Amino acid sequence: MTQKLLHFEGLSVLLASLFFYSIQENSSWWLFILLLFVPDISMIGYAFNERIGSILYNIFHSYLIPIFVIMLAFFITNEWLLSVAIIWMAHIGMDRMLGYGLKYPSGFKDTHLQRV
Template identity: 55%
Template sequence: MTKVLLHIEGFAILSLSVYLYGYFQFSWLLFFILLFAPDIAMVGYVISNKVGSVAYNLFHTYSVPIILILVSVMFSNLTLLSIGFIWSAHIGMDRMLGYGLKYSTAFKDTHLNRV
């Protein structure tokens, strides 16, 4: 049941992020270009599982895009706001599909399941 709730939560975050992105009429081209940008953090796995999991988890934690969104609102920066929505959409999409935060044991070991 808990996994199902995490998948639903991911779908909700993805949906809200996409809705708000569209509401502000940001560029859909930018959205699709940057949607998978957080996955660049997987390059850390070339060094080691530990470095890879830390880098991946840093780029796949909701707290970072939320802080980015808050800062963008504080300083009225629409570019940062759009990036924050794209970033949160990416994380929501990952959670919806079952990709979670990584353990340092292996790339396939996540807090949601073994992918």
Template identity: 40%
Template sequence: MAMTVQRVENAAVAVAILLAMVALGQPWWLLLAAFLLFDLSAVGYLRGSRAGAVSYNAVHSYAGPAMTSALYLALLVADHRVVWLLLVAACWAFHVAVDRALGYGLKLDEGFTHTHLGRIGPRPRVR
């Protein structure tokens, strides 16, 4: 039940970001075009489960988009309008939200299929 609520909440976040992009006259298609870029963080798994989890989690948390948005707002207060920074934050948050809505959570050290939302992928067959 809790996992279902988290998935619905994250789907709502993704929809809200998409609607905000449209309402603000920004290129909504950029959300889709940049979507897979954030998955490059999984390359850390080439060094092992622990390194993979660290690199993946660093990019698949809402902390990054929040800090990027805060930087945009700080620059805006200083009269510097750097819209591309806000677009990066939107694409980043959209990616995290869609991943979480699909059940892909932050990775644990045991491997890619172990997440904070539970196990993903096919279950191992019991013989």
């Protein structure tokens, strides 16, 4: 039950991100598609070792940084930065919906969603 709730939470974040992106003025769906998978570049850390890979992956797949960027974008009134942060949130929500969670250093497949 808890795991299904976490998947639904990811779906909710994805849908909310899509909604908020769609109501933005000057939002480009080409930009959305182009940037949607950019956070996955963080998996390059696994080329070094699992510890570095999990740290880098978790930095780019935690909600903390994009939430901070959203607040910063509002504070400085920067629509482009807001768009990037919303797309980033959509990516994380999509990952959580599909069952990809934050990684443990013990292995790429050991995630917080599998250990719940």
